[in-house]
Amino acid sequence: VSASSTETRVLAQRALAGDARALARAISWIENGDAGGRSVIRELGLAAGERSTRARVIGLTGAPGAGKSTITNALVTALRARGERVAVLAVDPSSPFSGGALLGDRVRMQGHAADPGVFIRSMASRGQLGGLAAATPMAIRALDAAGFDVILVETVGVGQAEVEIASAADSTVVVVVPGMGDSIQAAKAGVLEIADVLVVNKADRPETRVTVRDLKNMVALSSAQWKPPVVTTVATTSEGISGLIGELDRHAQWLAESGELDRRRRARARDEVLAMAFGAVRSALTGPLLDTLAGQVADGNLDPHAASEELLASAGCAVPRA
Numbered sequence: 071v072s073a074s075s076t077e078t079r080v081l082a083q084r085a086l087a088g089d090a091r092a093l094a095r096a097i098s099w100i101e102n103g104d105a106g107g108r109s110v111i112r113e114l115g116l117a118a119g120e121r122s123t124r125a126r127v128i129g130l131t132g133a134p135g136a137g138k139s140t141i142t143n144a145l146v147t148a149l150r151a152r153g154e155r156v157a158v159l160a161v162d163p164s165s166p167f168s169g170g171a172l173l174g175d176r177v178r179m180q181g182h183a184a185d186p187g188v189f190i191r192s193m194a195s196r197g198q199l200g201g202l203a204a205a206t207p208m209a210i211r212a213l214d215a216a217g218f219d220v221i222l223v224e225t226v227g228v229g230q231a232e233v234e235i236a237s238a239a240d241s242t243v244v245v246v247v248p249g250m251g252d253s254i255q256a257a258k259a260g261v262l263e264i265a266d267v268l269v270v271n272k273a274d275r276p277e278t279r280v281t282v283r284d285l286k287n288m289v290a291l292s293s294a295q296w297k298p299p300v301v302t303t304v305a306t307t308s309e310g311i312s313g314l315i316g317e318l319d320r321h322a323q324w325l326a327e328s329g330e331l332d333r334r335r336r337a338r339a340r341d342e343v344l345a346m347a348f349g350a351v352r353s354a355l356t357g358p359l360l361d362t363l364a365g366q367v368a369d370g371n372l373d374p375h376a377a378s379e380e381l382l383a384s385a386g387c388a389v390p391r392a
């Protein structure tokens with residue numbers, strides 16, 4: 071047994087025992103794609119599989135400024151009051167809980183920082199293979215193994231990231247703010263399709279009723295088995311947060327009873343394995359032979375099918391001929 075694998079095992083054991091610093095370090099390894107990260111994942115992953123109850127993974131997405139961090143803070147407080155251990159992953163290149171955090175956020179999160187039942191971590195892309203899409207599910211698995219009851223994943227709702235995170239969550243909360251423009255934007259971006267619960271935050275604003283009606287009308291058109299409820303919140307005062315938790319509990323129950331939880335977790339694992347395999351294949355195939363074959367294809371001396379077969383054969387992969 072080498073020193074590094076002993077170190078890995080000790081780190082994993084400390085993380086599993088609830089040592090927040092060890093857990094933070096394990097997640098850094100995962101995030102950086104360090105060699106140690108892989109064995110930590112193996113150790114933690116096995117432990118996660120042995121747990122009788124798994125963590126609930128709740129994703130929060132929505133436009134910047136919609137109130138995701140404020141809602142997350144309020145949820146942490148409410149879930150802690152029920153005695154649940156809560157982990158927060160803020161997945162945002164602009165690091166909402168560190169450098170880019172508002173003063174108010176920092177003050178609130180400092181309140182939770184003294185609580186051993188709360189773990190907060192922001193994840194930023196460091197340009198690794200697969201980036202955040204690869205690191206986030208692994209970090210979720212580590213937190214699950216460490217015994218958290220709930221994992222809240224906040225992600226900034228722009229572009230592809232939100233869809234990736236949605237596939238990593240059991241329940242996805244889409245946060246919008248009052249105003250027709252926003253809800254139409256949300257619909258256009260396809261976020262309504264990923265929403266399990268819709269939150270109209272900043273319900274202290276006058277356009278709230280119109281937006282709620284608008285969203286309810288859209289939901290009513292859905293033929294899905296689960297129709298996302300529309301919840302209003304004023305996150306800054308925690309108004310509506312208990313209602314949100316009620317709907318999340320109802321969704322969790324539906325997920326378990328309908329078999330959808332199992333289906334989602336399998337789909338998530340499938341995406342994760344496939345993304346990792348694609349990454350490995352891509353790096354195995356990228357090299358001088360690819361450049362040579364590409365040159366031949368460009369010059370019209372080789373057809374691309376034959377080139378791809380030769381490339382695959384060079385890496386020991388065989389594909390059935392069409």
Ligand SMILES: Nc1nc2c(ncn2[C@@H]2O[C@H](COP(=O)(O)OP(=O)(O)O)[C@@H](O)[C@H]2O)c(=O)[nH]1
Pocket residue numbers: 132133134135136137138139140141166172174175271272273274303304305306307
């Ligand atoms: N008026 C009002 N302001 C809110 C509410 N929720 C959040 N905010 C404010 O909106 C701003 C953005 O909130 P934040 O949680 O950082 O949004 P995020 O970018 O989605 O994480 C902050 O100044 C919050 O204090 C609310 O319900 N009502």
Ligand SMILES: [Mg+2]
Pocket residue numbers: 138139140166224
């Ligand atoms: Mg935020």
